[in-house]
Amino acid sequence: MNVTAKPLVIGSVRLAAPVVLAPMAGVCDAPYRVIAHGYGAALVCTEMVSDKGLLYNNVHTEEMLHIEPGEHPVSMQIFGSEPETMAKAAARVEAAGADIVDINMGCPVKKVVSNGEGSALMRDLPRAEAIIRAVVHAVSIPVTVKMRTGWNEAEFTAPELAKRAEAAGAAAVAVHGRTREQFYSGHADWSKIAAVVQAVSIPVIGNGDIADGPSAGRMLAETGCSGVMIGRGAQGNPWVFREVTRYLQDGTILPPPSAAEKYRQLLAHFQALVAYKGAYTGLREMRSHASWYTKGLPGSAALRERLNRAESVAAFVAIVEAQLEQAVDR
Known part of the structure; x- marks a missing residue:
């Protein structure tokens, strides 16, 4: 339509x-x-x-x-x-x-x-x-x-x-x-x-x-x-x-974002959230956002579990960057 x-x-x-x-x-x-x-x-x-x-x-x-x-x-x-x-x-x-x-x-x-x-x-x-x-x-x-x-x-x-x-x-x-x-x-x-x-x-x-x-x-x-x-x-x-x-x-139907695009935006969103609310709050609030960003991606359930266990900004970023690297290589 x-x-x-x-x-x-x-x-x-x-x-x-x-x-x-x-x-x-x-x-x-x-x-x-x-x-x-x-x-x-x-x-x-x-x-x-x-x-x-x-x-x-x-x-x-x-x-x-x-x-x-x-x-x-x-x-x-x-x-x-x-x-x-x-x-x-x-x-x-x-x-x-x-x-x-x-x-x-x-x-x-x-x-x-x-x-x-x-x-x-x-x-x-x-x-x-x-x-x-x-x-x-x-x-x-x-x-x-x-x-x-x-x-x-x-x-x-x-x-x-x-x-x-x-x-x-x-x-x-x-x-x-x-x-x-x-x-x-x-x-x-x-x-x-x-x-x-x-x-x-x-x-x-x-x-x-x-x-x-x-x-x-x-x-x-x-x-x-x-x-x-x-x-x-x-x-x-x-x-x-x-x-x-x-x-x-x-009337143009644009293609959906790639897995790499999703991971990049997830990272950018997380960094903005931490800058705005601090590491403690940003890390915890990002868990919900991360589950939405990664829904439907390969291995998303296991990824969400790892992200939910991340106890520092650096750990969270490292997990997402590893996923981004894999997505780019595919």
């Missing part, structure tokens, strides 16, 4: 392509956002940032406000359940240099929804609208909302939430085609994303089950959405942004 994508404009922010990195906890830190942007993600989104963490000057939360020069435009996502604290958090995000502030109304995790945050707001639309309105009034940058289709199949509230978001001044919404009840299981229901597109005039960004150029093209064609957001399909796979962007330009 050959789809020529239109430019995606979110308020005052015009994107080079309608291709967005989804906000993912434990994935979308500054090092990976820079990498994703380099491969063609026209907008990168941060891990979700707690409004209360910002309000009480939590050190870890403060660190999450850091933005690298090479990642703009960047959307910083905040979560909470109170209009006043969310407005204050949004102002902090704008002051930190974010180009867009995104409101999380889709996180399905129990500890989040039990506080009335994330997906729980899809069951309290008046509160959700009040939060959006407060955030819009608190900042001069565009405000977006990330949501799911609803709490469960019986509560398909996304179209109504999107209408309320538009009325409250949101510049765009992103819709993950799964319910909160599904978490990440089953298949994303793109027909429900299409229903949201029909309900509002602001851009709708489709999210869920996008893994390559053709699936991104189908998302645009089947839903009429204005852009695509890639989450799990980008874990250990920043090349997906290059592939999707090119496919949406002219």
Whole structure:
């Protein structure tokens, strides 16, 4: 399917392509956002940032406000359940240099929804609208909302939430085609994303089950959405942004990265992570990324086991460099 994508404009922010990195906890830190942007993600989104963490000057939360020069435009996502604290958090995000502030109304995790945050707001639309309105009034940058289709199949509230978001001044919404009840299981229901597109005039960004150029093209064609957001399909796979962007330009299907390319990028990512977070944290956080980068490669299970046992930066690097040497020689 050959789809020529239109430019995606979110308020005052015009994107080079309608291709967005989804906000993912434990994935979308500054090092990976820079990498994703380099491969063609026209907008990168941060891990979700707690409004209360910002309000009480939590050190870890403060660190999450850091933005690298090479990642703009960047959307910083905040979560909470109170209009006043969310407005204050949004102002902090704008002051930190974010180009867009995104409101999380889709996180399905129990500890989040039990506080009335994330997906729980899809069951309290008046509160959700009040939060959006407060955030819009608190900042001069565009405000977006990330949501799911609803709490469960019986509560398909996304179209109504999107209408309320538009009325409250949101510049765009992103819709993950799964319910909160599904978490990440089953298949994303793109027909429900299409229903949201029909309900509002602001851009709708489709999210869920996008893994390559053709699936991104189908998302645009089947839903009429204005852009695509890639989450799990980008874990250990920043090349997906290059592939999707090119496919949406002219229908070209690029070849997948070679094993050598994967090992080189894994090393570069690890070095950036260590430089940003230090050896102890970088080494441990890279284990998840490494498992994604190496998935499907020959001997990947044994390799992951060795990487997980590596106790120093030098040991980790030596293991990957040995794999890279073998891959180049093949």
